[in-house]
Amino acid sequence: MTAATIFGTPESLTDRVTHYCPGCTHGIIHRLVAESLDELGLRETTVGIAPVGCAVLAYHYFACDFQEAPHGRAPALATGAKRARPDLTVFTYQGDGDLASIGTAELIHAANRGEKFTIIFVNNAIYGMTGGQMAPTTMPGQVTSTSPAGRDVDQVGYPLRVAELIATLRTPSYVERVSVHTPHHIINAKRAVRQAFEYQKAGRCFSLVEVLSTCPTNWGLTPLESLKWVEETMLPYYPLGLKKSPDDEV
Amino acid sequence: MAKKLMKGNEAIGEAAVQAGCRHYFAYPITPQTEVAEYLVRRMPEVDGVFLQAESEVAASNMLFGASAAGVRTFTSSSSPGISLMAESISYIAGAQLPVVYVNIMRGGPGLGGILPAQSDYFQATKGGGHGDYHLLVLAPSTVQEAVDHVILAFELAEKYRNPVMVLGDGMIGQMMEPVQFPAEAVTEPPDRPWATVGMKNRPQNLIRSLFLNADELEANNLELRAKYDLMERDEVRFEFYHADEEMDVMVVAYGTMARIAKTAIDALRADGVKVGLVRPISLYPFPKRAVREAAGRAKAVLVVELSTGQMVEDVEWAAPEGVPIHFFGKVGGNIPPPEDISEEISKVLGGKATPRGLYGRVEEAS
Numbered sequence A: 001m002t003a004a005t006i007f008g009t010p011e012s013l014t015d016r017v018t019h020y021c022p023g024c025t026h027g028i029i030h031r032l033v034a035e036s037l038d039e040l041g042l043r044e045t046t047v048g049i050a051p052v053g054c055a056v057l058a059y060h061y062f063a064c065d066f067q068e069a070p071h072g073r074a075p076a077l078a079t080g081a082k083r084a085r086p087d088l089t090v091f092t093y094q095g096d097g098d099l100a101s102i103g104t105a106e107l108i109h110a111a112n113r114g115e116k117f118t119i120i121f122v123n124n125a126i127y128g129m130t131g132g133q134m135a136p137t138t139m140p141g142q143v144t145s146t147s148p149a150g151r152d153v154d155q156v157g158y159p160l161r162v163a164e165l166i167a168t169l170r171t172p173s174y175v176e177r178v179s180v181h182t183p184h185h186i187i188n189a190k191r192a193v194r195q196a197f198e199y200q201k202a203g204r205c206f207s208l209v210e211v212l213s214t215c216p217t218n219w220g221l222t223p224l225e226s227l228k229w230v231e232e233t234m235l236p237y238y239p240l241g242l243k244k245s246p247d248d249e250v
Numbered sequence B: 001m002a003k004k005l006m007k008g009n010e011a012i013g014e015a016a017v018q019a020g021c022r023h024y025f026a027y028p029i030t031p032q033t034e035v036a037e038y039l040v041r042r043m044p045e046v047d048g049v050f051l052q053a054e055s056e057v058a059a060s061n062m063l064f065g066a067s068a069a070g071v072r073t074f075t076s077s078s079s080p081g082i083s084l085m086a087e088s089i090s091y092i093a094g095a096q097l098p099v100v101y102v103n104i105m106r107g108g109p110g111l112g113g114i115l116p117a118q119s120d121y122f123q124a125t126k127g128g129g130h131g132d133y134h135l136l137v138l139a140p141s142t143v144q145e146a147v148d149h150v151i152l153a154f155e156l157a158e159k160y161r162n163p164v165m166v167l168g169d170g171m172i173g174q175m176m177e178p179v180q181f182p183a184e185a186v187t188e189p190p191d192r193p194w195a196t197v198g199m200k201n202r203p204q205n206l207i208r209s210l211f212l213n214a215d216e217l218e219a220n221n222l223e224l225r226a227k228y229d230l231m232e233r234d235e236v237r238f239e240f241y242h243a244d245e246e247m248d249v250m251v252v253a254y255g256t257m258a259r260i261a262k263t264a265i266d267a268l269r270a271d272g273v274k275v276g277l278v279r280p281i282s283l284y285p286f287p288k289r290a291v292r293e294a295a296g297r298a299k300a301v302l303v304v305e306l307s308t309g310q311m312v313e314d315v316e317w318a319a320p321e322g323v324p325i326h327f328f329g330k331v332g333g334n335i336p337p338p339e340d341i342s343e344e345i346s347k348v349l350g351g352k353a354t355p356r357g358l359y360g361r362v363e364e365a366s
Helices: A026-039 A052-058 A074-084 A096-102 A104-113 A162-167 A185-203 A223-237 B010-018 B033-045 B055-067 B080-092 B121-126 B143-160 B170-174 B214-234 B256-270 B288-295 B311-318 B338-349
Strands: A046-050 A066-069 A089-095 A118-125 A173-179 A208-214 A241-244 B004-008 B021-024 B047-052 B075-078 B102-106 B136-138 B164-170 B176-177 B240-243 B247-252 B275-280 B282-284 B298-305 B325-329
Touching: A026 A052, A026 A089, A026 A118, A026 B240, A046 A052, A046 A074, A052 A066, A052 A089, A066 B055, A066 B298, A066 B311, A074 A089, A074 A104, A074 A118, A074 B021, A074 B047, A074 B055, A074 B325, A089 A185, A096 A162, A096 A241, A104 A162, A104 B055, A104 B080, A162 A208, A162 B004, A173 A223, A185 A208, A185 B164, A208 A223, A208 B136, A223 B247, B004 B010, B004 B033, B004 B247, B010 B033, B010 B143, B010 B176, B010 B275, B021 B033, B021 B055, B021 B298, B021 B311, B033 B047, B033 B080, B033 B136, B055 B075, B055 B298, B075 B080, B075 B325, B080 B102, B080 B121, B102 B136, B102 B143, B102 B170, B121 B164, B121 B282, B136 B143, B143 B214, B143 B240, B164 B170, B164 B247, B164 B256, B170 B256, B176 B247, B247 B256, B247 B288, B256 B298, B256 B338, B275 B298, B282 B288, B282 B311, B288 B298, B288 B311, B298 B311, B298 B338, B325 B338
Parallel strands: A046 A066, A046 A089, A089 A118, A118 A208, A173 A208, B021 B047, B021 B075, B075 B102, B102 B164, B136 B164, B247 B275, B247 B298, B298 B325
Antiparallel strands: A173 A241, B004 B176, B136 B282, B240 B275
């Protein structure tokens, strides 16, 4: 009997051990991107753009060419790369501090121009790399190092719903919010990530997949408690699902 | 190719096209917006990309992404816009990408005004963004030279994998002059084995300025420094205008001010006054040796700028001990007529000018 490999590392991932904390779901999201690139045969034509934040070192884990952007500017780099070389597959991989705070202008205008690249937006409701500060996506009442009494919505407003915000733009695009806190949700997230790259491969539209993610270290929770926190605290505020399809009427 | 009468900004746009650049990303700002207005029509004729960005911040980062993807790319802006690009210029220098910037300077600080100035000398030559880096800076004094510098800028950017800035003032951008484009402007781009264009049958290409390991960052800093050393050795450019002879007054000026100074010098020389000009063409690398040598032949030095005194600090650094250095500046968008410079030269000759002249600084308290 010959042995068959039924599960292994995607070709689009390196075998380098990541720096991500135990219980963080970045690793799962990396894998979903890598599997999608493999399945669509895109790895050799792909350029990833890394953010500033926990995923700044993503280029060590993806086995494709990479550019490392200034904080929040990844969509502008992606615009330059994709306009220069429309044959390339270009994706940015950005956290919520990078994309939803310092990078909102670059995000909104890239989406509004209908730039034909893909954004993987990882929303864990906190700044991870700098050690747990309040983000625009931090939940009301959530304690962080810069909201020690909990996020006060009277002072700093409510969390930004990026997927819904981008979905209001008239320019055709693909926008979906998914989560990776259960196997069931991971399978659905994979479908969405792959869909985004399919649209790009077809030269169809801008695509953004918002992925709800965990940060056990800075949330002060165990990995299991973190998964539960996504379900009970984030999901009611950040409803999952398709927000915009290029097939929608303009 | 016959000479053509063109506005500076339009000539700059055409020069980039002639140099083989097909990717322009920019944001409107006076007094250089005609570059964009020219290229929005011109780029489609050569299958090029024109994109109006949402901000200068984004425009410069689009250059980052496009250059990293292996294409020739440039932008044009003016002083406040360059400030917004400074962040990415630092990253682009750190990541060693060939990118060309054109800064058509207006008065500052802040929103300042829209009239010509030379007040971004410090920003262009001493940093602008954070970190240990240099732009290679070229300063044209005619529209023809602006054309030549834009073409040269792409070549130098690619030679050194370093951002290059063409630093003109509002006069250069706005005035019309006859220009001639070289018949063979397009240089063959060098191989770009480092470009991020998909890793087929080779290891990963990575364009970054992040080096968390101290030794790795130090190595990158030293690699950059080694390039700057080569630039300081090989890329110094300047013009001597009657500066290779004994001078009673040696004027140092660049760009539009050098041009006005030449008119003043011609008039004075007709009257038998021994006066010459050193015109730095590369502002970084600064022609330190040329200034030092020429100043050795002069009884006094007069630096004239459209600022309150920026390049004068480099002249003071370069000039030999004992040569008095005077300064004359005009700011706010006011352009001095040649007579103002003649008068200032006469004051220096008559021993009436205070050291550092107008805007002379007080001595530090001892």
